[in-house]
Amino acid sequence: MNNKQDLEKKWQERWKSNLSFNASKKPDKKKPKYYVLEMFPYPSGNIHMGHVRNYTLGDVVARYKKANGYNVLHPMGWDSFGLPAENAAKENNIHPSEWTNKNVNTMKEQLKSMGLSYDWSREVSTCDPQYYKFEQKMFIDFFQKGLAYKKESWVNWDPVEKTVLANEQVIDGKGWRSNAVVEKKLLNQWFLKMTHYAEDLLETIESLTNWPDRVKLMQNNWIGKSLGANISFKIIEKDEKIEVFTTRPDTLFGASFIALAPSHPISLNLSKNNSTIKNFIDECNKNSTSEAIIEKNEKKGIYTNLNVVHPFDEGIKIPVYIANFVLMEYGTGAIFGCPAHDQRDLEFAINYKLPVLPVVKPKNYIKSDYKITDTAFTDDGVIINSSFLNGLNVTDAKKRAIEELERMNSGKSSTTWRLRDWGISRQRYWGCPIPIIKCNYCGDIPVPTEELPVELPYDINLDSPGNPLDAHPNWKFVKCPKCNKSAERETDTFDTFFESSWYFIRFTDPDIDIPFSKSIANYWMPVDQYIGGVEHAVLHLLYSRFFTRALKDCGYLSISEPFKGLMTQGMVCHQTFKSGDGKWVFPHEVEKKNNKFYHTVNGNEVFSGRVEKMSKSKRNVVDPLSIVNKYGSDTARIFMVSDSPPERDMEWSNAGVEGSYKFLNRILRIVNETQKPKKLINLDLVDNKNTVIKKIHQSIKDVTDGIESFRFNVCIAKLYELTNMISKLDSKTDFETSLKFYGLEILAQLISPFAPHHAEEIWSLMGHKILICDTDWPKFDKRFLSVEQISIGVQINGKLRGNISYNKNAEKEEIQELALSLSSVKNRLGGEKPKKVIIVPERIVNIVV
RNA sequence: GCGAGCGUGGCGGAAUCGGUAGACGCACUGGACUUAAAAUCCAGAGAAAGGUAACUUUCGUGGGAGUUCAAGUCUCCCCGCUCGCACCA
Numbered sequence: 001m002n003n004k005q006d007l008e009k010k011w012q013e014r015w016k017s018n019l020s021f022n023a024s025k026k027p028d029k030k031k032p033k034y035y036v037l038e039m040f041p042y043p044s045g046n047i048h049m050g051h052v053r054n055y056t057l058g059d060v061v062a063r064y065k066k067a068n069g070y071n072v073l074h075p076m077g078w079d080s081f082g083l084p085a086e087n088a089a090k091e092n093n094i095h096p097s098e099w100t101n102k103n104v105n106t107m108k109e110q111l112k113s114m115g116l117s118y119d120w121s122r123e124v125s126t127c128d129p130q131y132y133k134f135e136q137k138m139f140i141d142f143f144q145k146g147l148a149y150k151k152e153s154w155v156n157w158d159p160v161e162k163t164v165l166a167n168e169q170v171i172d173g174k175g176w177r178s179n180a181v182v183e184k185k186l187l188n189q190w191f192l193k194m195t196h197y198a199e200d201l202l203e204t205i206e207s208l209t210n211w212p213d214r215v216k217l218m219q220n221n222w223i224g225k226s227l228g229a230n231i232s233f234k235i236i237e238k239d240e241k242i243e244v245f246t247t248r249p250d251t252l253f254g255a256s257f258i259a260l261a262p263s264h265p266i267s268l269n270l271s272k273n274n275s276t277i278k279n280f281i282d283e284c285n286k287n288s289t290s291e292a293i294i295e296k297n298e299k300k301g302i303y304t305n306l307n308v309v310h311p312f313d314e315g316i317k318i319p320v321y322i323a324n325f326v327l328m329e330y331g332t333g334a335i336f337g338c339p340a341h342d343q344r345d346l347e348f349a350i351n352y353k354l355p356v357l358p359v360v361k362p363k364n365y366i367k368s369d370y371k372i373t374d375t376a377f378t379d380d381g382v383i384i385n386s387s388f389l390n391g392l393n394v395t396d397a398k399k400r401a402i403e404e405l406e407r408m409n410s411g412k413s414s415t416t417w418r419l420r421d422w423g424i425s426r427q428r429y430w431g432c433p434i435p436i437i438k439c440n441y442c443g444d445i446p447v448p449t450e451e452l453p454v455e456l457p458y459d460i461n462l463d464s465p466g467n468p469l470d471a472h473p474n475w476k477f478v479k480c481p482k483c484n485k486s487a488e489r490e491t492d493t494f495d496t497f498f499e500s501s502w503y504f505i506r507f508t509d510p511d512i513d514i515p516f517s518k519s520i521a522n523y524w525m526p527v528d529q530y531i532g533g534v535e536h537a538v539l540h541l542l543y544s545r546f547f548t549r550a551l552k553d554c555g556y557l558s559i560s561e562p563f564k565g566l567m568t569q570g571m572v573c574h575q576t577f578k579s580g581d582g583k584w585v586f587p588h589e590v591e592k593k594n595n596k597f598y599h600t601v602n603g604n605e606v607f608s609g610r611v612e613k614m615s616k617s618k619r620n621v622v623d624p625l626s627i628v629n630k631y632g633s634d635t636a637r638i639f640m641v642s643d644s645p646p647e648r649d650m651e652w653s654n655a656g657v658e659g660s661y662k663f664l665n666r667i668l669r670i671v672n673e674t675q676k677p678k679k680l681i682n683l684d685l686v687d688n689k690n691t692v693i694k695k696i697h698q699s700i701k702d703v704t705d706g707i708e709s710f711r712f713n714v715c716i717a718k719l720y721e722l723t724n725m726i727s728k729l730d731s732k733t734d735f736e737t738s739l740k741f742y743g744l745e746i747l748a749q750l751i752s753p754f755a756p757h758h759a760e761e762i763w764s765l766m767g768h769k770i771l772i773c774d775t776d777w778p779k780f781d782k783r784f785l786s787v788e789q790i791s792i793g794v795q796i797n798g799k800l801r802g803n804i805s806y807n808k809n810a811e812k813e814e815i816q817e818l819a820l821s822l823s824s825v826k827n828r829l830g831g832e833k834p835k836k837v838i839i840v841p842e843r844i845v846n847i848v849v
Numbered sequence: 850g851c852g853a854g855c856g857u858g859g860c861g862g863a864a865u866c867g868g869u870a871g872a873c874g875c876a877c878u879g880g881a882c883u884u885a886a887a888a889u890c891c892a893g894a895g896a897a898a899g900g901u902a903a904c905u906u907u908c909g910u911g912g913g914a915g916u917u918c919a920a921g922u923c924u925c926c927c928c929g930c931u932c933g934c935a936c937c938a
Contacts, residue, residue, distance in 0.1 A: 042938050083937065155936070166936040214853055218933070221852050291934050295850040325850090329935095344850080419935095426936065495936070534932055537853080542935095570855095571931080613931085642874070643861045647854095649931070651861065655875050662888090663874085669889085705865080713862070717873035724873090727890095793869030798919045800869055838918055844868040848918050 004632030008757040012115050020773050021066075021117040023073040027523040034070035035524050036062040037504055039532030039540075040077045043103035044084055047110045049572040049614055049652060050533065052624045056640045057569055057712070058531045059116045063753040064707050066117070067777035073524055074117055075507040077124040078104050081132075081496045083166060085430045089462050096430040097458070100127055110625060114633040115757055117773070122510045126499035127430070131506065133453030134515035135498055136435040140446040141554040143436075147193045150444065153423055154263075154289050157185035162465035164427045167290045184285040189425035190434060190492065194546045198223055198417045200560075201545055210529075210565035212647065215537045222538045224418025229402050230332060231411035233258060233308035236317065242266065242308060245331030245416050249405065250397035253386035254338040254359035256349055258308055259301060259323035261333040267322045270304055277302060277322065284324045291327070299348040300324045311410045312387065323348065331416045340372040350374075359386045360394060422543060424495045429460055429468035431493030439480035439487040447489075448481050454489070467491055500540055501547035504530075504562060521557045526564045534568040534647075541566070567710055570649035574620040576609035584619040587654075588626070611651050622652055634755035635661040641712035641754060663720065664758050667751070670727050670744065671762040677738035686739075688783045695725050696743050697784035703750045704777070716754065722747055741766070749778050794819045795846040796828055804845070812839050819845040 015021065027033070038058035041051055055076075062074040078100075085096035092099070104125060111118075124131050142148040156165040160178035164187070169176045194201075202223045205216050228247035235242060242258055260267045262284035271278040280302040287294060301323035310316035318336070325344060326335055339349035340358040349356055360381040361370045370384070383389045388404070389397045405411030425434065433454040435447040447454055457475045460468050469475060469491040480487035502515070508524040509516040532540075541563070548562040577585040577597060589600050597606045614621045627636045639660040644650035686693050699722040706715035726744060731737040745766060752759035752772050763772040791805040802824040806815055816837050819825060829849065836848040 039938095044938090079938070164936070167934095168937050212854095218853050222934085224852095289936080292850075295934085297850090299850095347850095423935080428936090496938070500938085533938095534854085535938080536933095538933060539935065540938085610930095645862080648862095649855085653861075653875075656861070659875055666889090709865075711863095711865085714873085717863070720873055791869085795869080795919070798868095798917095803869060836918065838868090840868060840919095843866095844919080846868075846918055 004635075005629070007761055008113075008115055008632050008634065011757045011760045012112070014760070014771065015115075015117070015773065018771065018774075020771065021062075021072075021074060022119045022121055023075075024071055027520065028071040031069060031071040033073065033524060034065040034529075035073045035508075035527045036065065036529045037075065037507070037527045037531070039530070039536065040079050040500070040503060041107065042079045042082055042084070043100055043107055045103050045106065047107050047624055049622060049624055051111075052114065052636055053572055053640045053646075053650070054531060054533070054569055055111065055114065055116050056637045057567065057646050057710075058529075059114075059637075059756075060641065060707065060712060060753040061529050061531070062117050063756060063773060064777065066773065067749075067752070067775065069776065072117075073122075073507070074119060075122040075124075075510075076111065076116070076118040076120070077122075077503060077507065078107075078126065079496065079500050079503070080104060080125045080127040081431045081493075081499055083428065083430070086428060086462060089430075095458070095460075096462075097127065100430075101125075113625075113628055114637070117756070122507050124503060124506055124510050126432075126496075126503060129453045129455050131503075132432040132499065134506070135432060135494070135502065136447070136452050136454060137449060138502070138515065138551065138554070138556075139494075139498075140435060140449070142192060142550055143444075143446060145550075145554060147196065147550050147553075148190060148424075149193065150188055150190055152186045153189050153191075154184045155187050155189075155427075156289055157183045159183060160465075163467070167288065170288055170290075173286065173288065181286065182288070184287065184289060187425070187427075189423055190436075190490075191421040191423050192546070192550070194422045194542075195417060195419055197546055197549050198225070198419050200549065201419075201542065204545075204561060208561065208564075208566070211563075212566065212568055215534075215541070215566060215568060218537050219542060222418065222542065226416045226418070228414060228416065229398075229405060229411050230414040231311060231336070231405060233311065233318070233336070234410075235320070236307045236309060237305070240266070242320065242334050243332045244334045244336050245414060246336060248338060248341065248398070249401040249411070250383060250386075250389065250392075250394050251338040251341045251359050252310075252312060252336070252401055253389065254340050254357045255310065255318055255336040256339055256354045256357065257337040257345075257352075258318055258320045259326045259335050259337055259348070260304075260320065261326040261328040262322055262324065263328040264322070264326075264333045266334075267304075270306075270322075277304065280322060287324065294325065294327070297324060299344060299351060301348060301352060303352075311405060311408065319354070321348075321352070329420055330418065339376065341376050341378055343376045343378070346372070346374070346376045357385055359384060359389075422495075422497075422546070424498055425492040426495055427467040427470075427491075428493055429456065429462060431496060432498065433469070434490040434492050434494060436490040437478055437480055437487050438490060439483060439485065441485060442480055442482045442487075444490075445480060445482050445487075451481075456493075469493070497540060497543045501544045502551065504544070505548075505551070505557065515556065518557055522559065525557065525559050526562050529565040529567065530563040531567045531569060534570070537568060567646060569646050570644065571613045572652055573611050573649050574614050574622060574652045575611050576618050576620045577606045578609055579606050580604060584617075586619045587622060613649075614652070627657060631657060631661045632664075632757070634664055634758050638664065638716065638755050642716035643713060645713050646710050663723070664755055666727070667723060667747065667758065667762060670723070671748075671765050674740055674744060675731065675737060676767060677741045678734055679738060681735075681738040681742045683781065686784075688786065689788070690739075690784075692725070692729065692739055692743065694784050695722065696746050697780040699750065700746060700778050700780040701785060704780070707753065712754070715750075719747065719751055719754075722750070746778050748772060749775060790842050792842065793844055794822060794825060795844060796825065797848060798846060801825055801828060808842075812841070815839055815841070815845060819847065 036058055038054050062072050066072045080100050085100050088099045089096045156170050158165050158175040158178055160180040170182050175182055205219055226247050229249040231244050232241040262281045271281050301321040304320045306320040307317045337345035339346040339356040356372050358370050358372050361384050362381045380394045383392045383397045402413045435454045437445045439445055457472055462468055464471055476489040476491050478489055504527050505516050505521050509520045544562050549560045552560050577590050579585050585606050590597050590606055591600050599606050639657045643656055699718050702718040703715045729740045731740050748759050748762045759772050789805055790808050793800050794802045794804055802822045804818045834847045834849050838846040
């Protein structure tokens, strides 16, 4: 224990006994509501710096909004289902639930030591049957509404462990534990019909004005609405057609091949009596299911011996290939390749020596010998080599081509989405059981509501291969609720994104025995400010947006957008260190001497590497607890926000932490050294030319604006400035003393969202009885913000040559005269008259010569 | 590969609208206090060249081009790094 910990504990206990941060149970009619939420953590064992940053950001907002008179909801919980618990179980022989609950308890204590303003009475943990039973009901509602369905889909299959692998468990095409070559396997799985809301999910993005543009763009591109055409190509060798989707019907005359997905029905059909094709498809199926890996692979294909006829010219014959880069999930699972105007197609054509005929020419290209060599031309231009499309631009040619296809009955305009339905089946133990009973006679029957929750069995063997629930001796064997014959439970569990798609609504009413009450959810929702990592920019946020819509359509609540405001924070990075033999070294084992680094234990020299995201594998982690123990959590919080803007990556540095620590101590010292005034200040009697009062009120404005716009680092800089000024103030007269005291009061309030414990401490040192967290946010008085004398730069030809100062009421002529009378300007003009003088009042004077 | 973002002194960063680049902090240097150190306080500082000095000049926001009276900010190209790519959360 040190005095920082005592200080912080004292105030944490006060907040706790005062219920300072408990949100009202019922809607508060007198105050506007504000819901602040940080992405809840996966209980991996200990909090890390990423959490500290995330939760500090949220806490600043929550405390600031409370001070501004809002009824604030600021809850915390645990995203406690997931793969790591199963891995830990296998490695350490501990049950996933024990491991998880132990971690939850540890991390909760750690979070509590940070003094975050959570309403802990609302805590939820998603692995609790009292939580997941509600989502089982939701799933059944989705199922009955046609929003959940079953279909076959590919998974990564480890043939040795007989288990499905997550993409991250596949390393270089091999299983991470077994090292066996991973295969793709088709499994019958549950899906949620996210595509049902594709149009709405896309269109509503625009209305999310408090979301970062980049996240909106990413979601836009992810949903990926493409307007184009479906075209059918007649196969010459048999009486069959290939349906192709394209966004570029204008380039149809440049088509030099057709490419089918390896799992396209025609491909599969051909493979039945052609071993070369079968081998090729098998080869493709050894590939990962990861789109990134598929696209990075070399473009490969195999000729099918089939050819199609060009729809616009029966004389043109186009070969049909099966290609590893065509996805069955997108469009029709078949494309036509136009190498001249698509880079992937071009690479493929070069590999297989297929013709490359340009059909779009850049507008400014006059000569007639336009050729494509190694770069496809994808911009707008003039159509060439294309019969009736010649001379048109790309947009018009698209239209014209579709008209013609429709007239000939061999194609039509069509819309395709990149967005796919959400596959939610996982062949794992530590997840929420899917509440379905598979009956040979009745099909898939939902578990009756009164039998929910379907709880996970505790006695489970995670060491045997295969799906643990499927392998359990009796768990899956039940009677069909409909016909009462023997049936089996669904043994898959939900994707853990399922839990995190509605936890934010559960927080609004976490004790009720329905998922949440509609009226209370309607009161608190949407989340006004959601804060978390950018890595969730697409999936989690899109799933939640979908889920809220589905819940709305099932009558659960009345809103469809869950998150009104979004802030995506950057990563916490740290310098890496390696020993001479190339092993990673923990930063706390490194000391610096004469600009070289040495290992504190063995004394050997170590070498500093790049600054990278903190990760256990690179050992460049700093344990938040060690920081809290040594400096207190306020220091950690101040440092978290002081250096980098929240959305950008930040670098953890010891020197920075020391700086924050000194800053807080300095404020404490100033308060201790400042005597209490005989009389408090009366602002009405203070002259608006007084620079001290001006600085104080400017600080209120700057810090307020900074918090509102998430520029917390600027807030801290402004607080430093205010502190620097206050520390230099005299207190010889009563007026000076009361002014300094007033400045300190404002400083305490302005710093309270960032360093809440110290703010309380100095507030009480100054003699206040109520908690600072219960005070109103200070307001600035415009009277003290006015600037009389304006100082601006004077440029000649855009280069700064001096500056002038004038009264804010000065006319343009006066400003010009002042600028031209500067000796530095006169010297440069040498008596000549300037060509032009640009005067932007309160900004700049630029003299053009 | 595709989509998105970022790049400013020795370092983290500031510059809200295209208008005095480098606020604030760290590290550094000098001074005060101290037997000494730590802590604290005061002062200095983008780089280069010139000057005893006050100062002067030139360069400068990853690189290159462009728009503009004026570009860290807008446009195009290039380089580097980061995130996401549907079973990690």
